[in-house]
Amino acid sequence: MAQGYVKASDLPQVIPVFPLDGAILLPRGQLPLNIFEPRYLNMVDDAMAGDRIIGMIQCAGGPPHQPALAAVGCAGRITSFAETSDGRYLITLTGVSRFRVTNELGAPTPYRQVRAAFADFEADLTPPAEEDFDRPDFMAALRAYLGRRQLEIDWEMAEAAPREALVNSLSMALPFDPAEKQALIEATDLTARAGILTAMMRIDAAEPGDGDAPGPMQ
Known part of the structure; x- marks a missing residue:
């Protein structure tokens, strides 16, 4: 069971996303991040005040200032948090479940938010059996x-x-x-x-x- 989540419906339907090509998260994996952009500092503040969930997602083309989002990302929970003397956040996201982007919201926040569908990836919430592996x-x-x-x-x-x-x-x-x-x-x-x-x-x-x-x- 991942971070107390038993089924897909336990996860939030709307999540903030951090678009970052080449940096992916997978269930139960741990991703350290150095957060310094103001919009993402804001995102971490809001996540820490709520359920601590952030979606890591890659881009899929489009203009550099507002690239399209990939269809599938992975939600992680902030499991480690530290603030540096120069105002950066050093966090670790632990992967909870992949999600499919249903649509992006016209959110008033400086960071992007999406409606996330977790149902297709409910199996991510349970560690897989240690099957035969070559x-x-x-x-x-x-x-x-x-x-x-x-x-x-x-x-x-x-x-x-x-x-x-x-x-x-x-x-x-x-x-x-x-x-x-x-x-x-x-x-x-x-x-x-x-x-x-x-x-x-x-x-x-x-x-x-x-x-x-x-x-x-x-």
Whole structure:
């Protein structure tokens, strides 16, 4: 159960959104954010005074000053909050559930708000069962991907991590482009997301230009 929410109807129908390409949130994932723009400081103030829910969402084209919003984002609850001496907020959002944007409201607030439909993603509120997972195949794809990019992770922790934590944390953290990130958000379930992530890592590792094989881990 996510943050005390049992069913989709427990979640607020109208939520503030933070459009940010490349920064996605997934259920039970944790996303640290450094908030400094006045409109988003206002958004955090209002969220902290209410249910602490903020929707992370990517953009889908349109003018830079008011880009269109992607169809699907993920709502998170502020689970950590600190204020710096220069007036910034350092917060952590913990993912609760994905949502579908029904429509954007003409809100009087400086930040954007949407009517959010959570019903299609009610399964997000319950951690998935630890089903069979071809971890060696997944880890091989991850090693090839990180090797090509000369990135490193804590392999011992990755090997021991539960499937959901491993797949969702990598989906959030790895530097895929916004369209690829959106595909990971919109994956039907965790099994589908793991398959998409594996394919994306293999495609990236196989791209020409860095030699015929991934280089050694640094």
